[in-house]
Amino acid sequence: MPEAILTLDGVHTHIGPYHILHGVDLSVPEGGVAMLLGRNGAGKTTTLRTIMGLWKASRGAVRFRGKDITSLDTPAISRKGIAFVPEDMGIFTDLTVAENMTLAATRGAPDKRRLDWICDLFPPIRTFWESSAGTLSGGQKQMLSVARAIIEPRDLILIDEPTKGLAPAIIKSMTGALKQLKETETTIVLVEQNFAMARALGDTVAVMDDGRIIHAGDMAALAADAALQERLMGLSLEAHQ
Amino acid sequence: MSDTAIRPRIEQAGLADRLTAALPILLVPMLALLGFAAIGDATTWLTLTVAGLAMGLMIFVMASGLTVVFGLMDVINFGHGAFVSVGAFVGFTALAWMGGWTASPSVVLNLAAVFLAICAAALVTGAMGYAFERVIVMPVYGHHLKQILVTMGGLIVTQQLIHVIWGPDAIHLARPETLRGSVIVAGAAIEKYRIMAVGIGLALFLAMRYVLRSTRIGLLVRAGVENGEMVEALGYRIKRLFLMVFIAGSALAGLGGVMWGLYQETITAHMGSEILVLVFIVVIIGGLGSVEGCFIGALLVGLLSNYTAFLAPKIALVSTIGLMVVILMWRPQGLFPVVKAK
Ligand SMILES: Nc1ncnc2c1ncn2[C@@H]1O[C@H](COP(=O)(O)OP(=O)(O)OP(=O)(O)O)[C@@H](O)[C@H]1O
Ligand SMILES: [Mg+2]
Numbered sequence: 001m002p003e004a005i006l007t008l009d010g011v012h013t014h015i016g017p018y019h020i021l022h023g024v025d026l027s028v029p030e031g032g033v034a035m036l037l038g039r040n041g042a043g044k045t046t047t048l049r050t051i052m053g054l055w056k057a058s059r060g061a062v063r064f065r066g067k068d069i070t071s072l073d074t075p076a077i078s079r080k081g082i083a084f085v086p087e088d089m090g091i092f093t094d095l096t097v098a099e100n101m102t103l104a105a106t107r108g109a110p111d112k113r114r115l116d117w118i119c120d121l122f123p124p125i126r127t128f129w130e131s132s133a134g135t136l137s138g139g140q141k142q143m144l145s146v147a148r149a150i151i152e153p154r155d156l157i158l159i160d161e162p163t164k165g166l167a168p169a170i171i172k173s174m175t176g177a178l179k180q181l182k183e184t185e186t187t188i189v190l191v192e193q194n195f196a197m198a199r200a201l202g203d204t205v206a207v208m209d210d211g212r213i214i215h216a217g218d219m220a221a222l223a224a225d226a227a228l229q230e231r232l233m234g235l236s237l238e239a240h241q
Numbered sequence: 242m243s244d245t246a247i248r249p250r251i252e253q254a255g256l257a258d259r260l261t262a263a264l265p266i267l268l269v270p271m272l273a274l275l276g277f278a279a280i281g282d283a284t285t286w287l288t289l290t291v292a293g294l295a296m297g298l299m300i301f302v303m304a305s306g307l308t309v310v311f312g313l314m315d316v317i318n319f320g321h322g323a324f325v326s327v328g329a330f331v332g333f334t335a336l337a338w339m340g341g342w343t344a345s346p347s348v349v350l351n352l353a354a355v356f357l358a359i360c361a362a363a364l365v366t367g368a369m370g371y372a373f374e375r376v377i378v379m380p381v382y383g384h385h386l387k388q389i390l391v392t393m394g395g396l397i398v399t400q401q402l403i404h405v406i407w408g409p410d411a412i413h414l415a416r417p418e419t420l421r422g423s424v425i426v427a428g429a430a431i432e433k434y435r436i437m438a439v440g441i442g443l444a445l446f447l448a449m450r451y452v453l454r455s456t457r458i459g460l461l462v463r464a465g466v467e468n469g470e471m472v473e474a475l476g477y478r479i480k481r482l483f484l485m486v487f488i489a490g491s492a493l494a495g496l497g498g499v500m501w502g503l504y505q506e507t508i509t510a511h512m513g514s515e516i517l518v519l520v521f522i523v524v525i526i527g528g529l530g531s532v533e534g535c536f537i538g539a540l541l542v543g544l545l546s547n548y549t550a551f552l553a554p555k556i557a558l559v560s561t562i563g564l565m566v567v568i569l570m571w572r573p574q575g576l577f578p579v580v581k582a583k
Contacts (some may be wrong), residue, residue: 074470074474075477075478079477084469085473086471092468092471094463094466094579094580099460102457102460106475106477166557
């Protein structure tokens with residue numbers, strides 16, 4: 001087992017008066033894709049936002065490469081090499097695709113070769129380079145959101161439901177792109193409801209419910225065990241696609 | 242799956258769509274034409290229109306910072322008027338020091354004096370904005386009621402400080418020699434100072450537009466107005482950005498204060514809070530957070546105020562509030578609604 005790049009130790013998160021996360025323990029091995037599954041409202045998004053520092057953990061610790069990042073603010077966490085693709089994509093619709101991309105490149109002008117590689121992963125980025133990001137379709141916005149996160153090499157990328165509301169064909173091209181991304185050094189934490197995608201991409205898996213991790217293990221093991229899926233999620237993942 | 246197939250659909254923005262998008266901009270010439278119809282006399286109309294544009298552009302300079310400050314951090318700053326007043330008084334003092342230049346019949350020396358006075362005012366109010374943000378605004382991020390109370394407090398304190406430093410009376414602020422009087426253009430008498438105010442206001446608008454569209458800081462500001470969280474997640478400190486915007490906005494308000502003082506030729510400690518009514522109307526008309534909207538709104542308010550002051554002086558202020566009501570009924574978010582992530 002490779003060393004963990006990210007660990008959550010008994011993380012509790014409150015949003016206003018609501019106690020949302022009740023002691024999340026999670027260990028993400030370096031390299032590959034860690035899936036985070038769970039039914040609606042389980043706390044997946046809250047977990048990612050807590051890692052990013054967008055919500056503050058009220059108890060417990062988030063460690064990145066062994067260093068405690070719990071009390072850092074969001075920009076500092078981001079600059080450690082962690083990128084975030086939020087559930088709502090966080091596109092700046094008032095800016096062009098190009099401007100969205102250049103703002104994400106915090107170390108200076110984007111690298112030409114890397115940009116080419118990204119445009120090959122997501123062709124609409126090239127096609128609509130000068131267009132206002134607000135005019136993109138939902139799928140194209142999703143691609144832009146992922147593309148923006150990888151404009152510079154990152155150690156860890158948190159992606160929240162990149163196939164939400166997308167047509168099957170686009171889901172397929174998104175899956176293909178993430179598969180290629182997986183070939184790089186980057187570690188990916190992926191929240192996903194689409195089980196076909198989860199199975200195609202995931203190396204490890206953690207299942208959440210009610211603000212806790214209720215199962216953690218290999219994706220292949222879970223994919224093979226229909227009874228376990230039934231028990232964890234109250235429905236067979238196979239039926240969920 | 243070919244995504245490029247979708248492209249043509251985007252480029253076919255219909256004529257109707259484009260017209261609706263351009264409509265807020267067209268409001269300015271439409272109002273000018275309406276004014277022409279109501280006034281009937283071409284030379285009077287020209288005089289009033291230039292006066293209206295000058296006034297509108299000065300209000301824009303004073304309001305632009307306020308709208309971005311709100312857009313970026315949701316901060317309601319009632320203290321913005323303080324910068325206008327302080328700017329005017331600093332400008333007065335600076336011009337008084339350069340008495341030799343302002344009294345000279347040389348255009349160059351006069352303009353240089355105004356320029357230096359404006360710079361002095363912007364420097365002082367920019368520094369004051371820094372202190373104001375750190376001491377007064379920063380502790381109340383995210384609390385609107387507290388922001389209103391505390392920034393009002395800052396305004397009152399500043400006005401009292403002006404009384405202490407410059408005395409309680411209104412001060413006559415004389416225009417430099419060559420900026421007095423009018424020139425005759427197409428038979429209409431147009432005050433020279435107004436022409437200069439239009440020039441400075443337009444130059445500032447274009448500069449601001451350039452910064453917001455073509456520099457990294459400007460893009461970050463626009464991105465931050467739409468989704469501050471995402472800007473932070475990309476690794477930028479939104480609060481630092483906000484501080485910069487606050488300082489720039491304060492400096493612009495101070496700069497606008499000098500221009501406004503020279504326009505009115507009288508300055509008082511309360512001039513800032515008085516003009517703030519119009520400034521808020523302009524910011525709301527334009528759409529909170531939108532610099533373009535603020536620009537159009539300011540021109541509309543400037544023109545309308547001057548037309549109504551001539552046609553029906555009693556309803557001059559009411560007319561601008563009426564304009565705001567009508568525009569909000571048409572577009573509840575203002576002329577250029579700012580997209581907000583949440
Ligand atoms: N801003 C908020 N204020 C109050 N409660 C919230 C807020 N955001 C999330 N919650 C609550 O926290 C719980 C977990 O939400 P979260 O968005 O993390 O779930 P999720 O697993 O991402 O769900 P989904 O699959 O629907 O995206 C839910 O019960 C939700 O109602
Ligand atoms: Mg979610």
